[in-house]
Amino acid sequence: xxxxxxxxxxxxxxxxxxEKNLALHEKAAREAISQSVNxxxxxxxxxxxxxxxxxxxxxxxxxxxxxxxxLRNLSHRVAMVVGFVEExxxxxxxxxxxxxxxxxxxxxxxxxxxxxxxxxxxxxxLAAGAQVQAFDTALxxxxxxxxEDLWHPATAGIAAWDGAEIILCPSASPGRGLGQAEPFQNxxxxxxxxxxYGDLFTCFVVYANRVGYEDxxxxxxxxxxxxxxxxxxxxxxxLEEEFLVVEVEGGALRRAxxxxxxxxxxxLELTLQEVQRILRARGGDPG
Amino acid sequence: MVDLRLxxxxxxRVLTGFIDNEVRKAGFERVVVGLSxxxxxxxxxxxxxxxxxxxxxxxxxxxxRTSNPESATHATLVVEALDIHNLTVDITPMVDAxxxxxxxxxxxxxxxxxxxxxxxxxxxxxxxxxxLVLGTSNKTELLLGYGTLYGDMASAVNPxxxxxxxxxxxxxxxxxxxxxxxxxxxxxxxxxxxxxEAELGFTYKEVDRVLYLLVDQRYEVAxxxxxxxxxxxxxxxxxxxxxxxxKRRLPVIAKVSSxxxxxxFRYPRDWGR
Numbered sequence: 001x002x003x004x005x006x007x008x009x010x011x012x013x014x015x016x017x018x019e020k021n022l023a024l025h026e027k028a029a030r031e032a033i034s035q036s037v038n039x040x041x042x043x044x045x046x047x048x049x050x051x052x053x054x055x056x057x058x059x060x061x062x063x064x065x066x067x068x069x070x071l072r073n074l075s076h077r078v079a080m081v082v083g084f085v086e087e088x089x090x091x092x093x094x095x096x097x098x099x100x101x102x103x104x105x106x107x108x109x110x111x112x113x114x115x116x117x118x119x120x121x122x123x124x125x126l127a128a129g130a131q132v133q134a135f136d137t138a139l140x141x142x143x144x145x146x147x148e149d150l151w152h153p154a155t156a157g158i159a160a161w162d163g164a165e166i167i168l169c170p171s172a173s174p175g176r177g178l179g180q181a182e183p184f185q186n187x188x189x190x191x192x193x194x195x196x197y198g199d200l201f202t203c204f205v206v207y208a209n210r211v212g213y214e215d216x217x218x219x220x221x222x223x224x225x226x227x228x229x230x231x232x233x234x235x236x237x238x239l240e241e242e243f244l245v246v247e248v249e250g251g252a253l254r255r256a257x258x259x260x261x262x263x264x265x266x267x268l269e270l271t272l273q274e275v276q277r278i279l280r281a282r283g284g285d286p287g
Numbered sequence: 288m289v290d291l292r293l294x295x296x297x298x299x300r301v302l303t304g305f306i307d308n309e310v311r312k313a314g315f316e317r318v319v320v321g322l323s324x325x326x327x328x329x330x331x332x333x334x335x336x337x338x339x340x341x342x343x344x345x346x347x348x349x350x351x352r353t354s355n356p357e358s359a360t361h362a363t364l365v366v367e368a369l370d371i372h373n374l375t376v377d378i379t380p381m382v383d384a385x386x387x388x389x390x391x392x393x394x395x396x397x398x399x400x401x402x403x404x405x406x407x408x409x410x411x412x413x414x415x416x417x418x419l420v421l422g423t424s425n426k427t428e429l430l431l432g433y434g435t436l437y438g439d440m441a442s443a444v445n446p447x448x449x450x451x452x453x454x455x456x457x458x459x460x461x462x463x464x465x466x467x468x469x470x471x472x473x474x475x476x477x478x479x480x481x482x483x484e485a486e487l488g489f490t491y492k493e494v495d496r497v498l499y500l501l502v503d504q505r506y507e508v509a510x511x512x513x514x515x516x517x518x519x520x521x522x523x524x525x526x527x528x529x530x531x532x533x534k535r536r537l538p539v540i541a542k543v544s545s546x547x548x549x550x551x552f553r554y555p556r557d558w559g560r
Contacts, residue, residue: 016555053554178293178294178454179293180294181294184297215556
């Protein structure tokens with residue numbers, strides 16, 4: 001992978017207002033260009049806001065939507081990961097994130113795990129994605145996993161086994177659980193999870209969380225970039241907007257994989273065999 | 288098992304951010320808050336003054352002739368500590384005029400009437416001053432239904448509704464709400480000598496533990512009894528929460544159309560904001 005400057009735009013998208021959010025994206029992209037950033041990652045649903053409910057269908061865009069032209073054009077100068085509601089063929093609406101580079105969308109990840117419990121209601125409004133795939137970019141091989149996707153560790157495993165050097169994680173995580181943990185109990189769990197993934201899968205993890213309030217829920221920010229030995233290389237503040245920039249380089253990845261050749265020793269055929277056995281034993285019961 | 292301690296610095300940031308965000312999103316800069324002299328309304332006022340600046344907070348005192356004089360004294364302590372605008376509206380004439388016709392009304396009816404009288408004054412001053420009505424109900428009283436529907440439960444934005452009473456006290460001390468207010472016996476002050484805990488039949492400390500386990504930690508009633516909690520107490524608390532569910536919801540609508548408000552017509556409250 002290439003030595004790159006990676007940025008996270010820890011912004012507060014405006015709920016349901018694609019036009020204003022496009023302006024926020026354009027501003028952040030120009031900031032990224034001025035700081036010679038190679039890759040700029042926005043949070044989950046950064047073009048629309050998160051708790052959309054019945055607005056989902058009104059803010060959705062197809063991947064060819066002219067509204068995205070301004071970002072396509074800017075991606076000649078800085079690659080970007082942008083969150084949006086994608087209206088796919090057949091009028092299926094996905095919580096999606098697009099990788100834009102060189103004037104075009106290179107990859108779209110559709111969130112595969114839609115949380116529908118507690119404060120979340122995504123399956124009511126959205127269709128689940130059906131694939132987790134790494135993809136090549138000018139900067140290296142990457143995979144996108146959106147927020148809840150990462151709470152199912154198999155997705156991070158698939159990304160790493162598929163060759164991802166950087167896992168990009170757009171997120172819209174509302175703070176939950178008061179106590180002594182800063183700033184919320186779920187925030188400290190997130191931090192443990194993404195650092196463990198960096199360590200276990202010897203890859204970079206870019207966690208881009210948003211800030212701001214929607215219907216009284218507070219998104220906690222705290223975006224971070226984790227290195228391939230699990231250490232946080234850079235960390236944004238909690239609860240405030242920030243433009244976080246950090247340099248990542250292939251040498252660190254190589255050294256981590258030399259020291260901990262976990263991916264070399266991975267036994268996918270064993271995993272597949274046991275997963276198939278478990279599925280057979282369940283006999284179609286999701287278990 | 289039960290840890291109701293708060294990371295007060297963070298909660299303070301979240302709640303002041305919430306007030307600032309929700310008030311401005313709605314197109315306002317000011318709030319109007321009824322000051323009772325108790326810890327809840329005092330804390331709401333402290334948070335609002337920090338979020339919006341004291342020049343944007345109006346504290347309104349609304350005594351009735353039987354109110355404990357200490358209530359107004361304590362509310363005035365808050366006004367002075369924060370240097371916020373304040374106004375006193377005596378509700379005695381309106382309340383007494385009404386009950387001159389209904390002389391047999393009991394304490395509950397009188398108390399509810401007073402709470403609703405205060406609500407109409409707050410919402411009138413919301414229009415008069417161009418400020419949102421700031422709520423003061425905490426999670427304990429909302430869950431127990433210990434409040435007057437369309438009275439003290441009415442507001443536009445409520446920063447305290449997810450904090451138990453014992454947590455309100457912690458945060459109030461952290462924000463330096465006068466200790467005489469934080470430490471006094473909580474009272475709705477609807478009649479002489481009334482205290483919340485005497486009326487409810489248990490202390491906030493006791494009930495907050497049970498509510499936290501039932502609501503936040505998803506314990507079943509049977510789990511609590513198995514863990515040694517007094518069965519009658521737990522069942523009484525559960526019943527209060529269940530019986531007051533209607534107070535926490537919009538009025539139920541008879542469904543006849545294909546898309547009914549709040550059933551299958553679902554938009555965020557922050558829709559378009």
